[in-house]
Amino acid sequence: MRTFLVVIALGLGLYAWKSASAFSLPVHRPVPGGVAILELGEPSDWESPPQAFFQEKRVLTVLHNNQWKAVVGISLDHPLGKATVTVRNAEQYKPLPITTPPTLNKKVSSAAFEKSFEVGGKDYAAQYLTVAPKHVELSETNLRRVRTEQPVIRAAFEAFSTTVPSTFEMITPVVGPRSSSFGLRRFFNNQPRRPHSGMDIAAPTGTPVVAPAPGKVIETGDYFFNGKTIFIDHGQGLITMFCHLDSIEVKKGQAVLPGERVATVGATGRVTGPHLHWSIALNGALVDPALFLAQN
Structure with a gap:
């Protein structure tokens, strides 16, 4: 029965572009670390589903309330001001730098156009943490390990599958208080590091961690900074990562359902x-997970 349900859940994602009016999109918050929702036109404006690109990377597109929309992730280090998404017909080989938008009642075929939006400012708080010196001042051995692990982690975050997410409303993957929010400017042993790129939820070791939405496990590993980690692909570049786990209870390639246990909370990697x-x-x-929580 479980296998049958997984097939249905993932299958719905494959055809979500035909009937995607029932679910909610993430919160539109075009700031560094946020999400921009851009309207691309009605289905009658396109001969085939549109494709969008932002900073040369494919962007998630979905048919929602009879409008094609691009769901764009904005990195924490993105500059403020004008940003541009290039949109084209799915049958084109590559984006074309044409700035004329599609005309109503005239389907887009060979043309591409640019859709602009403004990235506004957002102030994130600062956090000061004390950790073991080895996690701040890396030895040559640990530095080599980090350099080996980084391409694997980056590839998982940049994975893009053609399956459309069957939902954008995620459930919280573990029960517990939020101990550190997204975007905090972090200082380890008073040394500045990159802003916090996720949400931390405090829970005792061994607390179950569940999948927040339907998807497929695309990578697992035990990394220097992140400890034991799982990556789940929810479709079209929407990826979730879970770090510092005590145990990993799924395998690469495994399909998961929302609420399904995938791991347990731990203190592996660089943690306090x-x-x-x-x-x-x-x-x-990397964007703010709070924008995808159902209560938002």
């Missing part, structure tokens, strides 16, 4: 105590 670090990537950009 047991908790779950939860990240979400869109078109390779």
Whole structure:
């Protein structure tokens, strides 16, 4: 029965572009670390589903309330001001730098157009943490390990499958208080590091971690900074990552359903105590998971 349900859940994603008016999109918040929702036209404007690209990376597109929309992830280090998405017909080989938008009642065929939006400012708080010196000042051995692991992690975040997500409303993957929010400017042993690129949820070691939405496990590993980690592909570049796990209870290639147990909370990697670090990537950009929670 479980296998049958998984097939149905993932199959719905494959055809979501035909009937995607029932679910909610993420919160539109075009700031660094946020999400921009851009309207691309009605189905009658397109001969085939449109494709969008942002900073040369494929963007998630979905038919929602009789409008094609691009769901664009904005990285934390993105500059403020004008940003541009290139949109084209799916049958084209590559984006074309044409700025004329599609005309109503005239289907887009060979042309492409640019859709602009403004990236506004957002102030993130600062956080000061004390960790073991080895996690700040890396030895040559640990530095080599990190350099080996980084391409694997980056490839997982930038994965793009053609399956359309069957939902954008995610459930919280673990029960517990939020101990550190997305976007915090972090200082380890008073040394500045990259802003916090996920949501931390405090929970005792061994607390179950569940999948927040339907998807497929695309990578697992045990990394220097992240500890034991799982990556789940929810379709079209929507990727979730779960770090510092005590145990991993799924395998690469395994389909999962929302609420299905995938791991347990731990304190592996660079941590100050047991908790779950939860990240979400869109078109390779790490964005605020709170924008995808059902209560929003």
